[in-house]
Amino acid sequence: xxxxxxxxxxxxxxxxxxxxxxxxxxxxxxxxxxxxxxxxxxxxxxxxxxxxxxxxxxxxxxxxxxxxxxxxxxxxxxxxxxxxxxxxxxxxxxxxxxxxxxxxxxxxxxxxxxxxxxxxxxxxxxxxxxxxxxxxxxxxxxxxxxxxxxxxxxxxxxxxxxxxxxxxxxxxxxxxxxxxxxxxxxxxxxxxxxxxxxxxxxxxxxxxxxxxxxxxxxxxxxxxxxxxxxxxxxxxxxxxxxxxxxxxxxxxxxxxxxxxxxxxxxxxxxxxxxxxxxxxxxxxxxxxxxxxxxxxxxxxxxxxxxxxxxxxxxxxxxxxxxxxxxxxxxxx
Ligand code: XIL
Numbered sequence: 001x002x003x004x005x006x007x008x009x010x011x012x013x014x015x016x017x018x019x020x021x022x023x024x025x026x027x028x029x030x031x032x033x034x035x036x037x038x039x040x041x042x043x044x045x046x047x048x049x050x051x052x053x054x055x056x057x058x059x060x061x062x063x064x065x066x067x068x069x070x071x072x073x074x075x076x077x078x079x080x081x082x083x084x085x086x087x088x089x090x091x092x093x094x095x096x097x098x099x100x101x102x103x104x105x106x107x108x109x110x111x112x113x114x115x116x117x118x119x120x121x122x123x124x125x126x127x128x129x130x131x132x133x134x135x136x137x138x139x140x141x142x143x144x145x146x147x148x149x150x151x152x153x154x155x156x157x158x159x160x161x162x163x164x165x166x167x168x169x170x171x172x173x174x175x176x177x178x179x180x181x182x183x184x185x186x187x188x189x190x191x192x193x194x195x196x197x198x199x200x201x202x203x204x205x206x207x208x209x210x211x212x213x214x215x216x217x218x219x220x221x222x223x224x225x226x227x228x229x230x231x232x233x234x235x236x237x238x239x240x241x242x243x244x245x246x247x248x249x250x251x252x253x254x255x256x257x258x259x260x261x262x263x264x265x266x267x268x269x270x271x272x273x274x275x276x277x278x279x280x281x282x283x284x285x286x287x288x289x290x291x292x293x294x295x296x297x298x299x300x301x302x303x304x305x306x307x308x309x310x311x312x313x314x315x316x317x318x319x320x321x322x323x324x325x326x327x328x329x330x331x332x
Contacts, residue, residue: 005035006325012279012332013289015039015078017237020066022299028319029296039076039289041236042066043301046079047087051115055091058114067122078291079119080236081127081173082112083157085143093144101148108145108153109160116164125169125288127205127236128161129154133174138186154190155199162200169288173205173236178222179214191229203288204229205236208274209302209312212242212266216273224281233282237293238274239312240267240324241302252306259311268327271314275331297322 006014016037023030033040044050045062052058070077081087096104116126132154134141145153154172161170172191177184187204194201204226210219227233242263245252256263278290294300296315302308314325 006329006332007036007038012287013039013076014332015041015076015236015289015291016295017041017043017080017291017293019043020045020062020069023069024065029299032295032315032319034073036295037075039078039291040066040070041078041080041291043294046115047081047084048092048111049087049089052111053089055095060118063119067119071122076124077119077122078234078236079116079123079126079168081130082115082161083108083128083145083153084130085141085145086131088144096144096148104145104148105153105156108149108157112157112160113164116161116168120165121167123165123168125171125203125234126161127173128157128170128201130173131175132172132190133177133183133186135176136180136183138182138189140186151190155194155197158194158199158201166200169202169232170200171203171205171232171234171236172201173207173234175207175209175237177226178206178208178210178219181218181222184222184225188225188229191231195229201231203232203234205234207237207293208235209237209239209241209245209293210274211244212240212263212270216270216277219274220277220281223278227282227286230286232286232288233278234288235274235278235290238290239293239300239302240270240274241308241310241312242267243306243308243310245302245306245308245310250305250307252308254308257309263311264323267311268323271324271328272331275328279332 023033140146242256243252295313296319297311297313298317300313302310302312316322
């Protein structure tokens with residue numbers, strides 16, 4: 001039976017992404033969060049725009065609340081994400097334009113060390129850099145960080161984080177690397193380069209905002225190849241989407257308008273096969289876990305972000321488990 005929840009299904013880390021204020025005002029969501037996940041990621045609360053929306057003032061309330069929540073429920077807290085172009089508030093761009101690359105690097109160091117230092121021993125692992133590669137192919141993304149500091153901002157970010165908490169696992173995280181071989185090769189070359197320079201990277205996150213038709217052989221090969229780096233592998237933001245969406249740019253194509261029983265079943269089977277593939281091709285010591293990005297069709301980011309009606313998660317709009325939930329659990 002799944003009465004015990006995914007959390008106690010096995011020893012395997014199953015994660016959920018949440019906004020802590022939403023959880024605390026919704027008893028049903030809170031119960032699901034407490035019962036099913038032994039790892040928690042903050043959807044938005046630990047992003048730079050959440051922590052330092054204006055210059056010089058750090059906001060800790062939400063993260064502190066989340067830390068206590070996880071401590072109380074004996075859940076691992078995963079830090080997402082220190083350096084991400086989309087997470088950087090406008091004032092950083094303005095300051096960089098005014099004060100240049102040196103300012104940016106020293107801000108980056110101060111920010112990372114303040115945040116990681118404050119939660120040392122409480123946050124088990126961090127996405128240190130998120131989405132540093134272009135949406136498609138093997139080139140670096142031309143972000144504010146890259147344009148001002150070049151690719152060395154990546155090595156620097158990992159070093160700063162490691163200085164602040166030498167025990168924490170440090171991840172690079174990106175999307176589409178399960179299906180875009182060129183992009184994955186680019187990321188793996190970066191990892192090889194970083195390791196050759198003794199940069200303290202210990203993990204690779206596959207966001208895995210996959211589609212119902214994303215080929216599983218491709219996913220399997222990509223996870224296998226990634227595991228050969230020796231890094232821990234995290235499926236960090238899993239959802240299985242029916243409609244076409246345009247990566248992170250927003251916008252999509254609404255071709256499926258109704259969640260039929262047949263589609264529910266297809267999705268359930270796919271959730272199970274993903275867990276099985278992961279557990280088969282990633283050596284046990286490198287299995288960091290599988291995290292759902294939002295886990296209810298009510299709260300999923302896919303709807304507002306891509307302006308789509310979709311059902312990518314394992315709980316339905318009423319927060320009841322879908323066939324995907326049971327099927328995932330059985331695959332664990
Ligand atoms: C998304 C959140 O879910 C949304 O609420 C927010 O508006 C934008 O960010 N890749 C990531 C996540 O690494 O941080 C993104 O989260 C989804 C894509």
